[in-house]
Amino acid sequence: MEDPQEYYDALRARIDERLACVVERREPVTMYEPVRYVLGGGGKRVRPVLLLVSCEAVGGAIEDAIDAGVAVEILHNFTLVHDDIMDNADLRRGRATVHRKWDANVAILVGDQLIGIAYMCLLRTKNGDIRKLVDVFTQGMIEVCEGQSYDKEFESAPSVTEEEYLMMIGKKTGRLVAMSAELGALIGNGDDRQRVALARYATALGCAFQIQDDLLDVTGDERSFGKCVGGDILEGKKTYLLVSAMNTAEGKDRDILMHVAGRRSPWPGIVEEVTEIYRRLGVIERARERVRQDTESAIRALGDLPPGRGRDMLTWMAGMLLERTS
Numbered sequence: 001m002e003d004p005q006e007y008y009d010a011l012r013a014r015i016d017e018r019l020a021c022v023v024e025r026r027e028p029v030t031m032y033e034p035v036r037y038v039l040g041g042g043g044k045r046v047r048p049v050l051l052l053v054s055c056e057a058v059g060g061a062i063e064d065a066i067d068a069g070v071a072v073e074i075l076h077n078f079t080l081v082h083d084d085i086m087d088n089a090d091l092r093r094g095r096a097t098v099h100r101k102w103d104a105n106v107a108i109l110v111g112d113q114l115i116g117i118a119y120m121c122l123l124r125t126k127n128g129d130i131r132k133l134v135d136v137f138t139q140g141m142i143e144v145c146e147g148q149s150y151d152k153e154f155e156s157a158p159s160v161t162e163e164e165y166l167m168m169i170g171k172k173t174g175r176l177v178a179m180s181a182e183l184g185a186l187i188g189n190g191d192d193r194q195r196v197a198l199a200r201y202a203t204a205l206g207c208a209f210q211i212q213d214d215l216l217d218v219t220g221d222e223r224s225f226g227k228c229v230g231g232d233i234l235e236g237k238k239t240y241l242l243v244s245a246m247n248t249a250e251g252k253d254r255d256i257l258m259h260v261a262g263r264r265s266p267w268p269g270i271v272e273e274v275t276e277i278y279r280r281l282g283v284i285e286r287a288r289e290r291v292r293q294d295t296e297s298a299i300r301a302l303g304d305l306p307p308g309r310g311r312d313m314l315t316w317m318a319g320m321l322l323e324r325t326s
Contacts, residue, residue, distance in 0.1 A: 059190020147172025174206025
């Protein structure tokens with residue numbers, strides 16, 4: 001196979017090229033200027049590339065899946081715009097969030113508009129049963145919103161079990177990843193066995209992706225991460241690290257973690273203190289091991305796919321996400 005990074009970059013460029021011309025309207029300026037700002041914000045385009053490669057892995061043509069890939073990326077950006085409002089985030093991919101650059105009302109409207117544009121792109125897909133595609137896309141969006149709702153509920157909950165946390169990220173993060181793979185399989189006319197294999201792959205990969213994101217919040221470099229390191233701690237978000245640590249912490253450590261989980265006002269240095277608790281309790285290494293296990297499960301699921309560039313790329317992508325730093 002050709003260099004996988006070069007192939008990934010080529011597919012990402014195809015998505016970026018289509019994204020750049022997907023919004024033709026210019027007025028009202030107060031809507032379409034921030035819409036273009038969002039879609040031009042870059043990113044790894046993991047979900048649309050996953051959709052394209054999944055289509056190829058079952059024997060389909062990349063070109064048939066471009067519009068659906070763009071739709072998934074736009075839907076993903078919708079979730080980011082609204083998540084940033086709810087999280088009161090200042091940065092996204094190293095740039096000011098929409099509600100900071102404009103205001104919350106603009107950001108809400110931009111998110112709504114992105115949903116409409118996403119469906120417009122999806123409906124341009126020529127291959128596959130369009131009713132099935134729309135159903136999978138819609139159910140995916142519903143579950144993503146459910147996951148975000150659970151995430152907000154968990155912020156005010158005194159404690160969250162690991163099972164509850166994994167259920168939440170399976171919806172909020174994992175469902176969009178799994179949806180991408182399923183759409184690719186449908187467009188590529190994959191059989192039931194191949195669709196199940198891709199669903200298993202993507203579900204495990206989505207879980208690994210989110211836990212890796214939780215890790216990067218305390219171990220990442222802010223310049224490459226694109227967000228404020230330690231932001232989850234400052235916001236009292238129930239991450240895999242916090243949930244795991246609260247299950248084992250005692251004494252002063254537990255008091256500090258309860259302060260964070262209760263979303264009480266942080267003090268200077270709290271990020272460093274909590275990170276040290278995580279290290280001392282071994283939850284950072286435990287999270288890394290969970291990411292490794294989920295990644296290995298994802299790769300094993302690919303055994304039911306025919307050999308070829310598509311399957312090789314899916315294997316490579318799993319490893320690439322495991323090693324990411326942003």
